Amino acid sequence: MNRFALLAALLVPLWLPLAAAPALAGQACAEQPATPDGSKKSARLSTQVREALDSQQLSFALVARAGVDLSEFGLHHSHVGVAWRDHPRGRWYTFHLLNRCGTGQSELVEQSLEDFYNVHLHDYEALIAAPSFPMQLKLQRAFFSPTAQQLHEREYNMIAHPFSTQYQNSNQWVLEVIASALAPAGHVGSRLTAQDWLRNNGFTPSLIPIGAGKRAGARLFSPHVRFSDHTDEEWQAGRYAVVSVDSVMNFIKGKDHGLTETRLRLAGPLAGN
DSSP: OOHHHHHHHHOOOOOOOOOOHHHHSSOSSSSOBOOHHHHHHHHHHHHHHHHHHHHTTOSEEEEEEEOSOOGGGTOOOOEEEEEEEEETTEEEEEEEEEEOTTSSBEEEEEEEHHHHHOBOOSEEEEEEEEOOHHHHHHHHHHHTSHHHHHTOOSBBOTTOOTTOSSOBOHHHHHHHHHHHHHSOTTSOOSHHHHHHHHHHTTOOOEEEEOOHHHHHHHHHHOTTOOOTTSOHHHHHHTEEEEOOHHHHHHHHHHHOTTOEEEEEEOOSTTOOO
């Protein structure tokens, strides 16, 4: 039995961003819809991602996109989800947490790779993180188990505190499900136990600066940005701990030395931003 068949036989399927400070103030959505021209570029990029996933003979991977400009924080990709090769709805479907535009709510969605990348992208670069085969098996079991649903918090916050259960952002949900996969069996059954395990096993959040002016604008006009789960110390310093794509990737790389990363930039005549 090959690896793909083994994963399909073992697993039963069930029927995810950090924002740059300029995007914090006065925007209703964590990410914006793609323009018609952007959709064409996104489709080409998703095709490159699909071809790369197939060429690496993967069954499961983490995929990320650059939906907002995070360059002032030293970050690039804003949103991470997982991609499953033999999904019942089609080859290479993604599973991730999305903020419902104009609200402070989120939902877990299954989308094709084309739809995953069909948002307004700040940069047409995709990231693929390919775990080792044993890690692929662990992660796939976790993401398509009831625990993944249990770890979802509908109250969304783009800058949710990594060690608070009040809100959740897209990358944080992915991280907490990863924790459920890596912790001893049965150890993680709630967000609180997932966060306790992460705190005790080397997870380091990203720190982003948000000054008083941007903070006030975000609180007034952006329902998906909230500060109430952060500490007084963060408020005074203007630096906030968050779960970013980078912090998720750094954590899982530390736990899986067989993981490889591939960065794909849009190729061809539509490659400009």
